[in-house]
Structure formats: C-alpha cells, structure tokens
Amino acid sequence: MNTTTTGRILLGGAIAMLALTCGPQIMAHGDMVPQAVDTSDLPDIGEEWLQKNPYSGNARAIEIGTSAYNQNCARCHGLDAISGGIAPDLRYLEPGESGDAWFVERYRKGSSHDGRVLMPPLGDVLGQKAGWAIRAFLETKYTEE
Ligand code: HEC
Numbered sequence: 001m002n003t004t005t006t007g008r009i010l011l012g013g014a015i016a017m018l019a020l021t022c023g024p025q026i027m028a029h030g031d032m033v034p035q036a037v038d039t040s041d042l043p044d045i046g047e048e049w050l051q052k053n054p055y056s057g058n059a060r061a062i063e064i065g066t067s068a069y070n071q072n073c074a075r076c077h078g079l080d081a082i083s084g085g086i087a088p089d090l091r092y093l094e095p096g097e098s099g100d101a102w103f104v105e106r107y108r109k110g111s112s113h114d115g116r117v118l119m120p121p122l123g124d125v126l127g128q129k130a131g132w133a134i135r136a137f138l139e140t141k142y143t144e145e
Contacts (some may be wrong), residue, residue: 034122035071039064039129049108049128053100055136065137068130072122081141087119091143100135105133 042061055061063106070079076087083089093099108131109125123131 032072032075032120034125035068036069036135037064037072037130037133039127039133042129045128045132046055047128048056049104049123050132051101051104052097053103053132053135053139055132056139058136061133061136062140064130065133065135068126069134069137072126073134076119081138090138091141092145093138093142095139099139102136103138104131107134 042055042064044060055065069077069081073090074080077090078084078087081090088142093103104123106119108121110117110119110121
C-alpha cells in the first residue's frame with residue numbers, strides 16, 4: 001500500500017468519524033434536547049392535565065423540580081429562575097391557582113409568533129408530573145414585581 005492510499009483511507013475515516021460525532025451535536029445545537037425527569041418518587045396524578053398544582057409545597061417535588069428546571073428551562077429563563085433577559089423572569093409568576101393555569105398553558109403549548117418558536121412545547125415530552133414539580137420549585141422563588 002503506498003502512502004497516498006493510506007492517506008485517503010485515513011482521511012475517509014476521519015470524515016466518517018466527524019459525521020458521526022457531529023450529527024447529534026448539530027441536533028442539540030440551538031434546538032434543545034429535553035432531559036428526561038425521574039418523577040417516580042412523586043404521587044401519580046393521572047393522564048388528564050390538571051389546572052392546579054398537586055405538588056405545591058411538596059419538598060420532594062421541589063427538589064426534583066429544581067434539577068428539572070435547571071436542565072430544561074434555565075438556558076432560556078436563567079439559573080435559579082433569575083432571567084438574564086432572553087425570556088420572562090419566572091420568579092414573577094403569580095403563586096397559586098391563577099399562576100398555575102398560565103404556567104401549564106405555556107409548559108404544554110410553548111409559544112410561537114409568526115412561525116418563530118420562542119419556547120418549544122414541553123408538556124408532552126417531559127410529562128405532567130415533571131411540569132408540576134418545576135412549578136413547585138418556581139413557587140419557592142416567587143418575588144413580587
Ligand atoms: C428556548 C427557550 C426557552 C426554553 C427552553 C423554555 N422557555 Fe419558557 N419561555 C420562553 C420565552 C421566549 C417565553 C416568552 C414567550 C412569549 O412572550 O410569547 C417563555 C414563556 C414562559 C412562561 C410564561 C411566562 C410569563 O410571564 O408569561 C412560562 C410559565 C414558561 N416559559 C415556563 C417554562 C418552563 C417551565 C420551561 C422548562 C420546562 C421553559 N419555559 C423552557 C423561552 C423558553
């Protein structure tokens with residue numbers, strides 16, 4: 001085998017590797033890959049979407065919600081729910097039922113304007129239990145505007 005052939009083979013291999021390693025990263029860049037949330041510790045709440053947080057004040061839910069928030073929401077809404085300005089500051093979301101209803105609406109449906117996705121719908125991907133756990137965490141961060 002001469003050196004040119006070896007070079008071609010190496011180059012071919014390098015391109016194949018590049019394609020393999022870049023694929024998932026290209027998908028992950030910009031569009032986020034939701035991180036699954038383990039909610040098995042939390043009481044089941046059924047399939048039907050609730051309008052009121054069943055986990056409000058639940059310590060384990062708050063713990064799960066904190067990590068679920070940091071993995072799935074913080075990159076837009078800011079670490080610890082303190083927004084850097086790209087997306088609304090979720091500390092100002094009203095506590096209690098009126099805030100719950102708005103929270104679950106956005107969590108399930110996300111937000112798009114003129115075909116631009118500002119926030120992806122996350123409810124079906126992460127599930128209802130994870131959503132209410134995140135909401136329970138956010139309530140602990142509530143700050144009056
Ligand atoms: C890609 C960025 C992005 C991610 C990720 C994201 N959001 Fe959002 N979110 C936004 C933007 C932008 C808005 C404002 C939408 C608008 O004004 O129409 C918003 C709005 C909201 C609102 C309504 C806030 C208000 O004051 O009206 C809630 C609640 C919310 N997001 C919760 C979440 C939760 C919970 C997560 C994680 C599970 C999450 N978001 C992940 C970008 C994001």
